[in-house]
Amino acid sequence: MTPPLGAMQVLNERANLEFAVKALAERAQEHSREMQKSDSDRLRLQVRGRCQDLLDSWAKEAQDLQMNGVSLQYNPQEAGGAKQLLYDFLSPELKNLPPTNRKMKFRANRSLRDVEAAVNIWVKTLDNVDLEDDSL
Numbered sequence: 001m002t003p004p005l006g007a008m009q010v011l012n013e014r015a016n017l018e019f020a021v022k023a024l025a026e027r028a029q030e031h032s033r034e035m036q037k038s039d040s041d042r043l044r045l046q047v048r049g050r051c052q053d054l055l056d057s058w059a060k061e062a063q064d065l066q067m068n069g070v071s072l073q074y075n076p077q078e079a080g081g082a083k084q085l086l087y088d089f090l091s092p093e094l095k096n097l098p099p100t101n102r103k104m105k106f107r108a109n110r111s112l113r114d115v116e117a118a119v120n121i122w123v124k125t126l127d128n129v130d131l132e133d134d135s136l
Helices: 005-028 038-066 090-096 102-106
Strands: none
Touching: 005 038, 005 102
């Protein structure tokens, strides 16, 4: 599923991805020994539900595009001609999407380098307006 157009493979692999849902849910449940069992169980179910919803939304997006003869890729510059799955957090396109649109679920930084301590961070709004440090 890692090549750019591999984003469409979610249609073939969705059932096989339950191991990842389970692993993430269990990891969340066990992240703190100080948590009450009822709270950790609730957290496990919440993470499980969010993971399943994300994978289901991805599969639905791929299915809708496939029905229209369109491919899905992770980023718009990768393969060309296919619709993108992932959006940068500050993508201007996000302003044009309704908040309930499932594409809002697929906002992600392109690289972990974007969050390294040595990287300067300038906070901007979706309208490209700089926010000062004291306004955070």
